[in-house]
Each structure stands twice: as C-alpha cells, then as structure tokens.
Amino acid sequence: MEDRFDVIIVGGGHNGTTLAAYLAKSGRSVCVLESRPECGGGQENTEPIPGFRIDPHATYLYGAAAPGFEQLELGRFGYRHVPYRSTAGLVTSAGEAVNLGSRWDPEIATENLMRVAPGSLGTGMLLGSLQGDLATELLRALFWTPPYPAELDVDPMDLPWAKVMDKYFSGMFKPEWLEMSLVELLDELLDYEPLKTLYSFAAWYCGAHPAWEGMALPALGGVLMFGHSSGSPRGGMHTYAHAIIRCALHHGARIVTNSPVERILVENGRAVGVELAEGSSHPGRRIYADDFVVSAVDVQHTFLQLVDGSHTDVSFRRRVSDISLKGGSLYVASVVCRELPRYGDGADAFPIEKYPSCVVVPCDSREANFFAQTEDVYSFNRAPLLEDDHLTMMVCTHDVYDPTRAPEGYHVLSPIYLEMPPPQYDVSGAAGVNRDKAEITDAVLRVLRTHAPNMTDANIEHVFVNTPYDSEFRNAGLTGGNWYAIRQSADQWFSGRPLPELSRYRTPIDDLYLCNQTSHPGGLCLMAVPYNLMHILIEDGKVDPGPWWYPAPWHMPAPAA
Numbered sequence: 001m002e003d004r005f006d007v008i009i010v011g012g013g014h015n016g017t018t019l020a021a022y023l024a025k026s027g028r029s030v031c032v033l034e035s036r037p038e039c040g041g042g043q044e045n046t047e048p049i050p051g052f053r054i055d056p057h058a059t060y061l062y063g064a065a066a067p068g069f070e071q072l073e074l075g076r077f078g079y080r081h082v083p084y085r086s087t088a089g090l091v092t093s094a095g096e097a098v099n100l101g102s103r104w105d106p107e108i109a110t111e112n113l114m115r116v117a118p119g120s121l122g123t124g125m126l127l128g129s130l131q132g133d134l135a136t137e138l139l140r141a142l143f144w145t146p147p148y149p150a151e152l153d154v155d156p157m158d159l160p161w162a163k164v165m166d167k168y169f170s171g172m173f174k175p176e177w178l179e180m181s182l183v184e185l186l187d188e189l190l191d192y193e194p195l196k197t198l199y200s201f202a203a204w205y206c207g208a209h210p211a212w213e214g215m216a217l218p219a220l221g222g223v224l225m226f227g228h229s230s231g232s233p234r235g236g237m238h239t240y241a242h243a244i245i246r247c248a249l250h251h252g253a254r255i256v257t258n259s260p261v262e263r264i265l266v267e268n269g270r271a272v273g274v275e276l277a278e279g280s281s282h283p284g285r286r287i288y289a290d291d292f293v294v295s296a297v298d299v300q301h302t303f304l305q306l307v308d309g310s311h312t313d314v315s316f317r318r319r320v321s322d323i324s325l326k327g328g329s330l331y332v333a334s335v336v337c338r339e340l341p342r343y344g345d346g347a348d349a350f351p352i353e354k355y356p357s358c359v360v361v362p363c364d365s366r367e368a369n370f371f372a373q374t375e376d377v378y379s380f381n382r383a384p385l386l387e388d389d390h391l392t393m394m395v396c397t398h399d400v401y402d403p404t405r406a407p408e409g410y411h412v413l414s415p416i417y418l419e420m421p422p423p424q425y426d427v428s429g430a431a432g433v434n435r436d437k438a439e440i441t442d443a444v445l446r447v448l449r450t451h452a453p454n455m456t457d458a459n460i461e462h463v464f465v466n467t468p469y470d471s472e473f474r475n476a477g478l479t480g481g482n483w484y485a486i487r488q489s490a491d492q493w494f495s496g497r498p499l500p501e502l503s504r505y506r507t508p509i510d511d512l513y514l515c516n517q518t519s520h521p522g523g524l525c526l527m528a529v530p531y532n533l534m535h536i537l538i539e540d541g542k543v544d545p546g547p548w549w550y551p552a553p554w555h556m557p558a559p560a561a
C-alpha cells in the first residue's frame with residue numbers, strides 16, 4: 001500500500017465514505033481508514049434469523065433531498081429506493097386509526113386528513129407540501145447548507161428557510177413563525193391533537209424538540225424529511241452504504257478496513273497524516289496526506305484522543321470535553337410475526353396494500369404521550385414508566401414494500417423504537433436497561449397487543465432487542481445507542497454545533513477538517529455533512545469539482561472569501 005495520498009479520511013462510516021466519493025470524483029487521491037472489518041458505520045444490516053433482514057441502527061432514508069444522489073450518481077452504483085405507498089399512520093387509545101400515506105400516494109393522506117381535520121389551514125399546507133419543490137428547497141436550506149459563520153449577525157428573515165417559506169407561502173407565512181416552537185405552530189395550523197402528537201414525536205426523532213422556541217421550522221423540517229423520502233433503500237440501509245462505497249472506489253478512492261487510527265500526525269500546527277494502531281492490519285504504519293486530513297469520527301475522539309494535546313490549547317480541549325455525546329438513545333425491538341398488527345377498528349384500518357410502514361401507537365395527545373415519555377427519559381433519566389401512555393412506540397415494518405426483508409408468509413416489525421435515557425445517565429445504573437430488557441420487552445408487547453389484539457403469542461415467532469448499550473457495542477461511534485451523536489439541545493444546531501469555532505468543519509489545526517455526525521446537521525445518513533464540507537474545501541482551495549457539482553444556493557462564504 002502506498003503511504004502518500006492527497007487526503008486521508010479517518011473513519012469509514014456514512015459521512016467518511018460519502019466525502020471520499022465526493023473527493024475522489026473531484027480527482028483527489030483519497031485513502032479512508034476504517035477501524036472495523038467493514039465500512040458503513042451506523043448504516044448496517046443484520047440477519048439475526050436467516051432470511052429476516054433488519055437495520056439495527058439507521059433504518060429510514062431521510063435524505064431524498066440530498067444533492068448527493070444526483071452528484072454521486074448513486075443509482076449507477078446500485079442504490080435502489082423503495083417508495084412506500086404509506087410511510088406513516090397513527091392509532092389512538094380509542095381505536096381510531098389514521099393512515100397518512102406518503103408523498104407517493106397523496107390521496108391516502110387527503111382522504112384521511114379531510115376526515116379527521118377538515119378545512120384547517122394546516123391540513124391544506126401539509127397536503128400541499130408533500131408535493132412540488134417546496135420540500136426539497138426547504139430541506140436543502142435547513143440541512144444541505146453550511147452553517148453561517150458564527151460571528152455573522154443575520155436577520156431572521158434572511159435565514160435560508162425563512163426565504164423558502166416566504167417564497168412558497170407568501171401571504172400565509174408570518175415572521176412570528178420564526179420565533180415560535182413547533183407546539184405553537186401546530187396549534188396555529190392544525191386542529192387534530194393526535195396528528196400534532198405524531199408530528200411532535202417525528203420532530204424529536206429528527207433532532208428538534210417541539211417545545212423549543214424559535215425552532216418551529218427546523219423541527220417541521222425534520223418531519224418533512226421523513227415524509228419527503230417516504231421509503232428506504234431496497235435491502236436495507238447497508239445497501240445505501242454499498243452504493244456510496246462503490247462510487248468512491250470507482251473514482252479511485254482507497255478504502256482500508258481493520259485499520260484503527262491511533263494518532264493524527266501534526267507538524268508545525270498542520271495535519272500531515274495518521275499513524276495506525278498497533279492492533280491494526282498495518283500495525284504502527286504512518287500514512288501521509290500531502291494536502292489535508294479529515295476526521296470522520298466524533299469530535300471528542302478527534303481532539304481528546306487522536307490529536308495530541310500539545311497541539312491545541314487547554315481551554316479548547318476543555319470546551320470539547322464539555323460537549324455531551326449523550327442523548328437520543330433508542331431501545332430497538334424486532335418482532336417476527338405471521339400477521340401484521342391489525343390496529344383499532346380491525347382489519348380495514350390499514351389494508352395491506354397501503355399499510356403504513358411506521359405506526360405511532362398509542363397516539364392521543366402531546367401531554368399524555370409525548371411529554372410523558374420525554375419527561376421520563378430526559379428529566380427523570382429513567383426508562384419510560386411501563387404504563388400504556390408512557391410507552392408510545394414507533395412500530396415500523398419495511399417488508400410490506402420491500403420483499404427482501406422477510407421470507408414469504410412472515411413479517412418483521414423492525415424497528416420498534418422507544419426512547420431511553422443514555423445508559424451513563426440512567427438513574428437505575430448504566431446497565432439498567434440491559435438488566436430490565438425482559439420486563440421492558442414484555443411491556444412493549446403488552447401495549448402492542450392492547451392496540452392490536454391479533455399480536456398474540458401464536459402470531460409472534462421471535463422477539464429480539466438491541467438496547468442502547470448493545471448498539472454502542474456494535475458500533476462505538478453510536479455512543480449510548482444515540483442516533484443524534486450529541487445531546488439533543490437547541491444550542492447544537494447550525495453555527496453552534498458542536499462548538500461555534502468548529503461549526504464550519506474547520507479546526508484549530510491547519511489542514512484538519514471534521515466530517516462526522518457531531519457536526520451540522522447532525523445524525524442521520526443524509527450525505528449532508530460531506531456536501532456542506534465540500535463548500536468549505538472549495539473555499540479553501542482544496543478541491544475543484546467538475547461541472548457535476550452545484551453548491552447550496554444559500555451558502556454564505558466567510559466574509560474574507
């Protein structure tokens with residue numbers, strides 16, 4: 001193996017491999033070093049029982065608006081999107097079942113929303129936003145635009161997402177929305193509480209708490225991201241990783257697995273390469289980057305372990321160590337069954353040909369369900385109380401639309417998500433959730449059966465669970481089984497993530513950049529961190545992509561550039 005490349009990327013997860021594809025396509029020589037035996041990081045698939053293919057971590061595509069699909073031509077490299085006729089539904093304790101369909105079949109949503117929330121302003125807006133260019137533009141403005149320089153004072157109406165809203169909803173869009181929380185915005189737009197509850201869960205599972213003031217649009221953007229993609233890669237999330245990796249290899253990138261990096265080499269304040277760990281496939285080997293090094297692992301691993309402390313000042317390291325990587329932990333259950341849950345008013349609620357891939361149940365009110373659960377997890381730092389209203393779950397299945405996921409005659413409900421405190425914060429001890437696994441799983445099945453009586457023992461063939469702890473064991477990058485990488489907090493968005501001075505992916509070390517979910521826009525396999533970083537690399541003269549590249553229309557170069 002050569003020991004000199006233009007660029008070295010540490011970590012071959014979603015963000016590292018995507019950046020490798022971008023840089024290799026731009027003609028740079030790139031080497032990715034991945035510590036595990038396989039690349040992809042949290043984009044994994046497993047078959048815990050032969051024939052049942054589940055995603056232990058990332059499961060839905062949220063990134064349909066990503067320019068990367070087009071720019072990296074992922075279709076050429078094997079990416080196949082399965083469009084789901086219905087992605088979301090909800091079930092109330094009273095047995096009302098609402099199918100929200102998907103962007104691929106807006107009729108389903110129209111029919112159901114007109115039934116439960118006729119004529120409200122929000123219903124019309126939401127139906128409209130499922131189609132057309134609004135979703136793509138709004139989502140790109142929020143997620144596929146580098147954060148503005150932290151030192152710039154930007155008028156809220158000049159924020160990219162405000163401009164997009166103004167363009168599509170002029171007359172209806174009010175500047176006050178920019179100061180609102182999603183709770184307030186939903187109260188203004190909709191008059192059906194279960195739907196507001198579903199949106200609250202969806203927003204929180206995309207990073208923004210619905211009660212945060214001034215975050216209504218980013219939170220709504222999270223909800224829209226799910227709706228805009230409305231599906232998943234055929235065969236599961238790892239096939240998406242394969243398409244990215246094939247693209248990188250096709251353009252000449254070198255990807256080396258079983259190669260944990262021990263140290264990022266810094267000389268005269270400049271990153272010049274890396275040294276592999278003794279236990280790697282090339283023990284102690286030094287590999288040099290003629291141009292720059294990218295750390296695609298989390299910010300603490302980067303600055304507290306890989307970069308020697310003598311190269312950064314003590315107050316910077318203190319600020320990095322003060323960032324909490326804990327939050328957004330998920331308990332993931334999978335249930336192999338013969339029949340899908342028949343919710344609410346029975347077999348007709350969700351007919352198989354338009355069965356919602358993700359059902360939120362029980363979904364009555366924000367007070368009873370959403371706030372009850374988030375208070376347990378984030379205020380009391382405990383697993384949700386094992387009572388029906390505290391155990392609102394996302395019950396997901398892919399096999400209705402993707403036959404590669406389960407053998408004929410079977411279904412696999414996977415994932416069934418429940419929020420959990422990060423293990424290290426759990427008042428019952430770090431191992432608490434693992435110790436109580438059986439009890440929690442029993443409660444999950446009991447609640448499922450309450451709302452879908454056909455989920456009897458005779459129908460269920462297997463149940464397996466990965467707790468946040470198990471997720472961290474599988475993939476050390478997913479601290480505490482946390483999908484979001486950092487504690488979920490309003491200061492961890494845009495120019496604040498992970499710290500203002502690191503928010504544009506540059507670091508205090510010359511020629512060392514960040515490309516991990518700990519940077520904006522955070523968790524999820526969106527190809528957004530590398531796309532945003534490309535803007536900065538172009539600005540720094542590090543890369544000159546071909547005519548296939550197009551930047552974010554809202555990108556704000558640094559004042560000096």
Ligand SMILES: Cc1cc2nc3c(=O)[nH]c(=O)nc-3n(C[C@H](O)[C@H](O)[C@H](O)COP(=O)(O)OP(=O)(O)OC[C@H]3O[C@@H](n4cnc5c(N)ncnc54)[C@H](O)[C@@H]3O)c2cc1C
Nearest residue numbers: 011013014015035041042058059060261477483517524525
């Ligand atoms: C339960 C759960 C559910 C989720 N659901 C979704 C979902 O539905 N949709 C979605 O898009 N996302 C989802 N996510 C989030 C998604 O998995 C992550 O945001 C994404 O995988 C992060 O990618 P990354 O490249 O930044 O980090 P990682 O995937 O953590 O990649 C980092 C890589 O670096 C490697 N590495 C670490 N240290 C070193 C070293 N010293 N040297 C070399 N290599 C190193 C690691 O082995 C790893 O492969 C979920 C996550 C969880 C935990």
